[in-house]
Amino acid sequence: MRNVYFESDNIISSLGFTTNQNIERLKAGDGGITMLNDESIYHESFPISLINKEIFGELSADNNLNKQYTYAEKLCILSVLEALKKSSVDVKSENTIFVFSTTKGNIDLLDKSKSSTFPNERLELWAMSEAVSTYFENKNTPITISNACISGVVAINIASELIQSGQYDNAVVIGVDIVSKFVISGFHSFKSVAYEPCKPFDSERVGLTLGEACGTLILTCDESKISDAKIKYCGGSSANDANHISGPSRTAEGSVIAINKTLQQANCNPSEIDHISAHGTATPYNDEMESIAITRCEMTNAPVNSLKGFWGHTLGAAGVIETIALSHSMRQNIMFPTLGYNTHGVTQNISVIKQTTSKEITKALKMASGFGGCNAALLIEKTK
Amino acid sequence: MEKQELIEQLKLQIIEQLNLEDIEPSDIGNDEPLFGDGLGLDSIDALELIVLLEKEYGIKVEDPKEGKKIFVSVTTLADFIIANKK
Amino acid sequence: MNLSITKYCSIKNGKVFVDGVEYFSSNEDKLNPFIKEFYRSEKPGYSKFFKMDDISKLGFMATEMLLKDFNKEVSPDKFSIVLSNSKSTLVTDQNFQDTVDKEDEIPSPAIFVYTLPNIMIGEISIRHNLKGENAFFINKNFDSNFISNYVHSLFCNQKTDCCIAGWVDYSNDKYEAFVYLVEKECCNKVANHNNEEINKLYKK
Incomplete structure (x- = not known):
């Protein structure tokens, strides 16, 4: 391949x-x-x-x-x-x-x-x-x-x-x-x-x-x-909750499947993920569901952000522009803040990024979820 | 309008608005739960009931959480309409 | 990797064909009364059917034909759905736009949610507990070459063991569903899974 x-x-x-x-x-x-x-x-x-x-x-x-x-x-x-x-x-x-x-x-x-x-x-x-x-x-x-x-x-x-x-x-x-x-x-x-x-x-x-x-x-x-740092695509997947056409699964079923298949395809352990760009729409159910998915996939150590506070939810563009932003995070070793996030509001103990933070990022995960019970993920890596 | 008359009208409107084609008004008990084990309505149906309230009775419900108390059964819905109709 | 088509269904012009044999027909020419008549004859006992928009009803009944006697053990996360059409959900889009435009109407959330073509995939997934890959493509015409290559890659990448694929399209004057079930090479196949044979089944 x-x-x-x-x-x-x-x-x-x-x-x-x-x-x-x-x-x-x-x-x-x-x-x-x-x-x-x-x-x-x-x-x-x-x-x-x-x-x-x-x-x-x-x-x-x-x-x-x-x-x-x-x-x-x-x-x-x-x-x-x-x-x-x-x-x-x-x-x-x-x-x-x-x-x-x-x-x-x-x-x-x-x-x-x-x-x-x-x-x-x-x-x-x-x-x-x-x-x-x-x-x-x-x-x-x-x-x-x-x-x-x-x-x-x-x-x-x-x-x-x-x-x-x-x-x-x-x-x-x-x-x-x-x-x-x-x-x-x-x-x-x-x-x-x-x-x-x-x-x-x-x-x-x-x-x-x-x-x-x-x-x-x-x-x-x-x-x-490629002239600067190489960002390589490592794998991706989608999955359905098979639960409801407008509300996400309470157990994050589809998101967990999509993430696990992505990790498997990329031959990557959850602990290797340095940074997660979540979907983070700021609806009560979506963000809670994602926090459960991140926890179930054993990635609570990876700092998470959502960029919806900057751009809003741009629907069909969201996955593309947010993945582009993630690739520049990796090139510059900097994580963008979750604008609008102040007090932790999901049940799971995930680490949501409040302020622009420097970090060496080698592997990163992008998450997305949507109407129809659909979920997706992709994984990218910075190589020399 | 009498409350009983309103209840019967609501049953017809619920069936129409929510496309419950295989259900007859007599299948819906006055105090039977609309959501969960009863009629089995879901979150989209709750939003459609908010549309029904505004369209047919001129009552606006802005917070969907409010709907939880209103849409317990056809009787609670009728009581809410009687109390709020202008 | 060799893949097989183990069942296929096409619905158009008031007729339902399963594996090329006429299964149901009706004099109703409009999609809504026709597909409801087919539902009532088939009796799947799934009242949520009536809440779906018309194109989802069409996709739902077509895939019902593929899976109603399906009894193999397939892990839900390895059962995928890949569908396509040319009109996305334009009929439902127009219905929703009408509730936006008309003075005495209030925009309907129950119509809005169906203004995405993949909602049909969601409905089929819920009905049959399928949790695998999801993709809805928009092509001018049914592109058997592209769809079969994509489905093939899902099997090769070990993302799926079973897949529903095809075309479900609806505009105001025309409706058409052509869906088929793809599995790893097996003995009860009706066709091989390749561009040529899919096209032959589609044009039958």
Whole structure:
């Protein structure tokens, strides 16, 4: 089986338009959640994490992205363009595959109050993916995964496996989801949106904060393309709780299976994990479930963070941008704080990171869980 | 509206709102637990009952935890509506 | 590694086929009344069925055909589900958007939860206690080559011993389910698990 390395990346979010801008603000503990007060969207004001539309407009114009692309597609194109600045992967090559992670894609086109000239077909997620991969003149049919909030982690797992098995040499993994009235109304109807910025793992956490983002992660088997510290993909897995379609398992059943299979695949002992990037949505049940999973998998010594307090929950983008952030944690040997976490609020004695902390990180785990009872994990390692 | 009449109406509305297609109003006891061992409703049903309260009776329940006390049985739900309807 | 397809089911145009043989048919052309008629004829005794959105009902009944007589011992964490379609949950998305847009409606959480295609995987997992790998792909058409390669890799990486795979799609005017059960090479197979044979079964 061939090795897979992280070659280049980009994050577009409320924290900025480059990976560096995002990482600097994570380090500084400077989050991107603001209050949204717009009666046409929701009758009360509530916190949200939004991409700066002015800068987005300028960047779109600079790159001649005209009306033939939707908002989500433009984000994807801008994100890949930025990632390519530091990449030597040939995106046009037949050996490069585009892999998309999204829950709702161009869902804003369903909103009849906004005039749109796009054909109905553009609401289909594969059409969004094709618009983007065609822009980059890649001739392979792109892969699109839509598996709720684990989509990003699953997309990285699948892209890596396609390289490991030799089907492709490189993969461009793109995670994207935008904030829409559809998604806002949905999460409000679930009474899961907090009226203050979300507080992962905190005793006063009451719910999540929504966010929008786009992340690009370029993977390759070609070791010679990597200039700085090598981040290697070691394994990943997904699993279902088989318990409930909206609530996580009280015993963390699926999450434990996904983590254990990941550790097994990576041939790694739980004690070797130096750092865990949790899903940490700040809903009462999710964070409690994750603390149980970490305990059951005997990883309570590994410091844990959740970055939802910076970015909000960016759904299909979350797994991608949070894994990118984790890879930079490893390169810089620094762990980002869990913004919003103050007083320990889960039953298990896990070590939640409060402040930016230095630590030598060799192996790290990313966790994710979502509606439909799905869970996923992946493991990455820094090699010399 | 009489309480008994309200209870019968609620049973029909619960069946409709929660898509309980194989259940008849007479299958739901007035004091039978709606959740757990009784009718076997779950957390999504509780959220839908909150929608029902707002749509049909104009009563808003913001905190889903409040619902736990209200949705014990059809009788407690009827009592809550009588006490809160404007 | 050689893999076998041990059962397959297709549902479209008011007809249900199991292993290529007609199993049930109805004059109802719309998905909702048709799939409910099929449920009532089949009697799985699973009242949660009525709470599902229509595409989940379709996926649920199709996989019911694969597993109703299945009696092999498979560890739940080694039983995976890999499904795909082109329209994700667009019909349900439109239903939810309607509750958002209409003045006299209140956005429905019970509709919203079904606006993710993998909820169908969740429903099937709960019904049959399956805890293995989960993936829902969106392709323009059923991509038997990609899906069979992916399922094959799950077996090769020792992530699964048994897998439900296929295509479950629904738009306002059309519905189609084609699902099959993949196991390690065994004697009661109906086809080999490879692109060519899957395509043959799909186009039957």
